[in-house]
Amino acid sequence: xxxxxxxxxxxxxxxxxxxxxxxxxxxxxxxxxxxxxxxxxxxxxxxxxxxxxxxxxxxxxxxxxxxxxxxxxxxxxxxxxxxxxxxxxxxxxxxxxxxxxxxxxxxxxxxxxxxxxxxxxxxxxxxxxxxxxxxxxxxxxxxxxxxxxxxxxxxxxxxxxxxxxxxxxxxxxxxxxxxxxxxxxxxxxxxxxxxxxxxxxxxxxxxxxxxxxxxxxxxxxxxxxxxxxxxxxxxxxxxx
Amino acid sequence: xxxxxxxxxxxxxxxxxxxxxxxxxxxxxxxxxxxxxxxxxxxxxxxxxxxxxxxxxxxxxxxxxxxxxxxxxxxxxxxxxxxxxxxxxxxxxxxxxxxxxxxxxxxxxxxxxxxxxxxxxxxxxxxxxxxxxxxxxxxxxxxxxxxxxxxxxxxxxxxxxxxxxxxxxxxxxxxxxxxxxxxxxxxxxxxxxxxxxxxxxxxxxxxxxxxxxxxxxxxxxxxxxxxxxxxxxxxxxxxxxxxxxxxxxxxxxxxxxxxxxxxxxxxxxxxxxxxxxxxxxxxxxxxxxxxxxxxxxxxxxxxxxxxxxxxxxxxxxxxxxxxxxxxxxxxxxxxxxxxxxxxxxxxxxxxxxxxxxxxxxxxxxxxxxxxxxxxxxxxxxxxxxxxxxxxxxxxxxxxxxxxxxxxxxxxxxxxxxxxxxxxxxxxxxxxxxxxxxxxxxxxxxxx
Numbered sequence: 001x002x003x004x005x006x007x008x009x010x011x012x013x014x015x016x017x018x019x020x021x022x023x024x025x026x027x028x029x030x031x032x033x034x035x036x037x038x039x040x041x042x043x044x045x046x047x048x049x050x051x052x053x054x055x056x057x058x059x060x061x062x063x064x065x066x067x068x069x070x071x072x073x074x075x076x077x078x079x080x081x082x083x084x085x086x087x088x089x090x091x092x093x094x095x096x097x098x099x100x101x102x103x104x105x106x107x108x109x110x111x112x113x114x115x116x117x118x119x120x121x122x123x124x125x126x127x128x129x130x131x132x133x134x135x136x137x138x139x140x141x142x143x144x145x146x147x148x149x150x151x152x153x154x155x156x157x158x159x160x161x162x163x164x165x166x167x168x169x170x171x172x173x174x175x176x177x178x179x180x181x182x183x184x185x186x187x188x189x190x191x192x193x194x195x196x197x198x199x200x201x202x203x204x205x206x207x208x209x210x211x212x213x214x215x216x217x218x219x220x221x222x223x224x225x226x227x228x229x230x231x232x233x234x235x236x237x238x239x240x
Numbered sequence: 241x242x243x244x245x246x247x248x249x250x251x252x253x254x255x256x257x258x259x260x261x262x263x264x265x266x267x268x269x270x271x272x273x274x275x276x277x278x279x280x281x282x283x284x285x286x287x288x289x290x291x292x293x294x295x296x297x298x299x300x301x302x303x304x305x306x307x308x309x310x311x312x313x314x315x316x317x318x319x320x321x322x323x324x325x326x327x328x329x330x331x332x333x334x335x336x337x338x339x340x341x342x343x344x345x346x347x348x349x350x351x352x353x354x355x356x357x358x359x360x361x362x363x364x365x366x367x368x369x370x371x372x373x374x375x376x377x378x379x380x381x382x383x384x385x386x387x388x389x390x391x392x393x394x395x396x397x398x399x400x401x402x403x404x405x406x407x408x409x410x411x412x413x414x415x416x417x418x419x420x421x422x423x424x425x426x427x428x429x430x431x432x433x434x435x436x437x438x439x440x441x442x443x444x445x446x447x448x449x450x451x452x453x454x455x456x457x458x459x460x461x462x463x464x465x466x467x468x469x470x471x472x473x474x475x476x477x478x479x480x481x482x483x484x485x486x487x488x489x490x491x492x493x494x495x496x497x498x499x500x501x502x503x504x505x506x507x508x509x510x511x512x513x514x515x516x517x518x519x520x521x522x523x524x525x526x527x528x529x530x531x532x533x534x535x536x537x538x539x540x541x542x543x544x545x546x547x548x549x550x551x552x553x554x555x556x557x558x559x560x561x562x563x564x565x566x567x568x569x570x571x572x573x574x575x576x577x578x579x580x581x582x583x584x585x586x587x588x589x590x591x592x593x594x595x596x597x598x599x600x601x602x603x604x605x606x607x608x609x610x611x612x613x614x615x616x617x618x619x620x621x622x623x624x625x626x627x628x629x630x631x632x633x634x635x636x637x638x639x640x641x642x643x644x645x646x647x648x649x650x651x652x653x654x655x656x657x658x659x660x661x662x663x664x665x666x667x668x669x670x671x672x673x674x675x676x677x678x679x680x681x682x683x684x685x686x687x
Contacts, residue, residue, distance in 0.1 A: 045519075046453040054494035057429050059399055060422045132676075166677040173677070177399050177423045179285060179347035179367070181673040196673055198285035198347055200398065213398035215346070217282050217450040223493070 040106065044220040051229035051239065056211040062088075062204050063175025066168040067130065067161040070143035070150065077130070077172060078208065080159050085125045085231050086204040087111065087224070090178045092133035092195060093145045099216045100199045105129070108201070109149070110221045112156050115228060120239050124206075125228055127158040132173060132180050133195060134163040176202065176210070205231050277611045277668050278566045279511055281396035282450055283346045286673060289611045293318045294328070294370060294669035297637050298353045299661045300624050301336035306659035310339035310355060312364055312373055313660055315653055317617070317639060317668075325639065325651030327658055331375055333362055338467065338624060341665045343394025345401060345423050350376070351667060352401055354391035356623075357467055359383050361391050361403070363425060370669045377425050383409040386419050386430045390463055395446040399423055404446045407462035414462035414482055415441035431495055433457065434488060438500035442484030447510035447521060448492060454542070455492045456534060458507040458523055459484020470626050487523060487534060489542050501544035503532050509561055510534075513568030513589070520589050522547075524562050524573060529553035531571075531584070531592050548592040550582065551575055560622065561606045565613050574600075574607045576622055581607060581647065598647050600640070602632040608666040609642070616640045616647060620655075621662035635662045 064078045081088060089108060095101035108127055115121040129146065131137035139162060143150075146160035163169045173180060181196045201219060203212040212227050214220075229239055277288055295317045301309040309332040316323040333339075337355025344351055349367030354360070363377040382405075383389050390406030400423065405416045417432040435441040442459030449456075460466070461483045465473060473479055483506045489499040505528030512521040520535035531548040550573055551557035557575035564571050564586070571584040571592065581604060583596040606619040618638045621627055627635075635655035640647040655663045 043451050044453070045451050048453075049491070049494050054496075057420065059428060060424065060426065170677055177345070177347050177349075179349055180676040181286070182676045184672060184674050195676055196286065210399070213400075215283055215398045218398070 040103070042103075042107075042216060042219040044223065048220065048223045048226050051226045052233040054230065056203070056227060056230055056234075059210045059213065060175075062202070062208045062210055063171050065163070065170075065172035065175075067163055068139055070139045070146065070160050072139040074164070077161070080126070080128045080161065081204050082208050083206055084123075085206055085228055085235075086202075087125070087127045087228070088202040088204055089127070089129045090132055090173075090176070090197075090200055090202075091129050092131050092197075093137050093141060094133070095195070095197075097199075100197070103216060103219060104199055104201055107219050107221055107224070108158075111224045111228075112149075112154065112158065114221060114225045115156050116154055118225075118229070118240070120232060120237050121228070122155040124232060124235070124237065125156050127156060129158070129160045130172070131160075131162040132169055132178065132197070134165060134169065137162045176200070203227055203231070206235065278514060278564055278609060278613075279509075280344065281346065282448060282512075283396045283398050284344055284348060285346060286348045286670070287611060288668055288670045288672075290670075290672070291318055291320070292610055292615075292668040293321070293671045295608075295617055295637060295639075296342070296351060296364075296366070296373065296667045296669055297619060297655075297663050298339050298342045298665040298667075299330070299655065299663055300339045300621055301332075302624075302656075302661045303336075305656060305661050307332050308336060308661075309334055310336055311660065312351070312353065312362075312375075313655075313663075314371065314373060314669075315637060316371075317615075317651075319650070325653065327653060327660070328371055329373075330660060331364070331373060333360075333375065333378070335360065339661075339664060340623075341392055341394065342667050343401065344396055344667065346396040346398055347423070350423065352394040352403075353665075354394065354403070356390045356392065356406060356463070359389040359391060361394075361425075366669055367675065370671045379421070379425050382419065385427050386417070388416050388419060388430070390416070390466070391419075392444060392460075393446045395448070397448075400428065402446055404443050404457065406443060406460055406466065407464075412463035414443075414459070414465070414484060416443040416462070418443065418446065418457070429495075433459075434497040434500060437497075438486065438502065439488060439497065440484055440486050442486065444484060444506075444508055445510045445523075447512055449512050449519075449521070450492070452519065452536075453492045455490040455495075456510050456521055456523075457488045457490065458503075458510055459486050459488075460506055460508060460526075466623055467625065483527065487532070487544060489534070499542060501534065503544060504528055505530065507532060508559075511562055511564040511571070513564065513586075514566055515568035518568055522562070522564070522571065522586075522589065522592075524550065524559040526558055526560065529557055529559055529575075531573075533589055535589070547590055548584065548594075550594075551578065551580070560604075563607045563609050563616075565609070566611050570613070572607045572609060572616065574604045574618065576603055576605055579604050581616070581618060596645070596647075600638060600647065600649075601636065602634050603628045606664065606666050608668065610668070614642055615650075616642050617666050617668075619663040619666050621664045624662065627662060635660075637663050637666065 091101040142160040149158040201214040297313040313330040337358030342353040361379040364373040388405040393404035420428040444458040444460040505525035581600040584592040608617040
């Protein structure tokens with residue numbers, strides 16, 4: 001599956017269909033183009049340790065904040081992060097960095113496929129993508145962007161979330177140390193939002209503790225799968 | 241001869257040399273670390289690949305010099321700025337605890353700095369206004385919470401800072417460990433350095449290769465040695481045995497030691513080659529004046545071997561800090577005793593070759609370079625009780641241009657003239673980026 005370009009085209013299409021969305025917005029989405037062949041997961045030149053042979057520390061409690069889903073319904077982020085093991089990806093749809101959000105999307109799709117094959121995963125794991133560019137990533141845009149993932153029947157559900165405003169996001173971004181920066185001197189850029197950020201995907205246990213943080217240096221599908229299974233073992237789940 | 245015996249013998253020779261030349265504080269041993277843009281944690285964001293704007297210098301307080309406290313000094317290092325080479329500000333921490341090293345958090349919003357004597361850790365906000373750092377947190381309970389003292393290396397992990405310590409609160413010897421904090425400063429876990437299977441339990445630098453899932457640590461000495469008057473130390477044969485002689489290879493994911501290399505002579509700074517596909521790191525030994533290569537062999541097994549000498553080891557140059565170029569083809573080495581900055585061609589890491597040297601001070605310690613390698617910064621101080629004395633006690637930050645064949649000094653800040661103290665660790669800063677939502681007040685969402 002050629003993930004990122006297709007998702008972006010879907011977002012483009014949604015933008016074009018939504019009369020209330022400025023035409024410029026749809027164009028902007030398309031400008032962050034990343035070719036599929038440019039995107040891959042992090043390189044790992046090692047065999048990841050087996051699930052349960054190591055400890056995932058409790059790094060910090062997950063902060064809460066106000067989010068909206070792709071149907072424009074308000075909710076607390078905690079609704080999407082508790083009760084299941086959660087992979088939370090902070091992202092924005094117009095990210096053009098092959099080692100940024102496209103890499104996270106690509107990797108999480110592979111992780112999802114791997115987890116779907118594990119029967120023990122059933123209904124115990126979810127994926128959440130939360131945009132930190134609410135001005136651009138409206139519910140409509142996210143719905144189109146994530147359609148391939150949200151419409152798929154899977155024991156590993158995938159939700160795409162955004163916020164009504166940057167103010168709503170700040171408790172989450174600041175609490176998680178997700179730095180989002182912009183150039184002091186704005187220049188023409190391929191990236192319409194011109195956001196600079198460190199790719200981060202958070203592994204959260206079902207009690208809301210951040211147990212691992214993956215960046216582009218360590219976003220390795222098999223490592224993530226093994227980490228999820230380590231938490232499943234911790235929860236008393238028998239791996240099959 | 242065991243590693244300890246080798247070290248003791250070397251230390252004795254160094255001590256004799258120190259006494260012979262009448263310099264009670266020239267036996268500088270070690271104590272430097274992560275320095276520059278090419279030697280940051282691989283988890284660090286926003287690397288400055290253009291012109292840096294600021295040099296942050298963690299500075300030891302000196303009684304009678306200014307307020308006498310340790311301080312973070314911010315210096316303008318952008319040649320295009322009207323204040324180029326000038327001190328912009330300094331933040332005193334209200335204590336003199338042997339300011340030593342610093343490290344960024346992974347998001348480069350905060351700069352962590354430690355005191356080797358009082359074991360305090362200071363967290364400065366450099367993200368809100370990079371030209372005007374603010375002290376936002378002080379962690380003062382490291383010894384009570386962990387049993388370790390002497391926080392030395394601050395190494396960013398995603399959302400966390402791994403701190404390499406030098407000593408312990410029980411006997412102030414060299415047995416120590418690492419401590420993991422989250423970015424808020426909450427203690428997460430401690431990891432003792434290995435004392436079995438060849439491990440000596442000592443600690444110093446930290447360096448990670450994520451693609452290999454490998455963490456390397458090096459080893460120096462405990463509080464009893466690094467805080468002791470040098471003249472007394474070198475006269476104490478038993479104390480002279482207590483220096484680290486190992487590099488430990490850890491499984492990063494499981495944080496478990498996998499292999500201990502015997503690297504005699506206090507291996508200090510560790511630098512991984514940043515060139516994609518490279519599988520090697522180098523470390524310099526202070527007391528034996530050698531470059532060691534840690535590299536995978538043909539079967540994938542990690543091995544360590546010495547590959548070059550630095551200067552004339554018999555003259556005790558005491559390599560302290562090293563800085564690798566972004567392409568892994570060059571290595572700067574500062575030698576404290578002779579005040580020289582040396583450049584090694586690392587094209588073949590199995591055979592590093594020195595191609596250049598220049599006396600950059602009467603004593604030099606830290607060396608930092610810009611990402612493009614065109615600018616090099618040198619700072620002067622090692623430890624309060626080990627720095628040279630008298631006319632040789634010159635404290636500075638000096639900037640140089642490097643054109644590939646020679647260093648040309650471009651500015652100097654005299655830290656005594658500016659009433660600041662002893663210039664130690666250097667980190668670089670930029671004002672090119674700002675927080676995207678800094679002007680958006682946080683709302684305590686109630687919806």
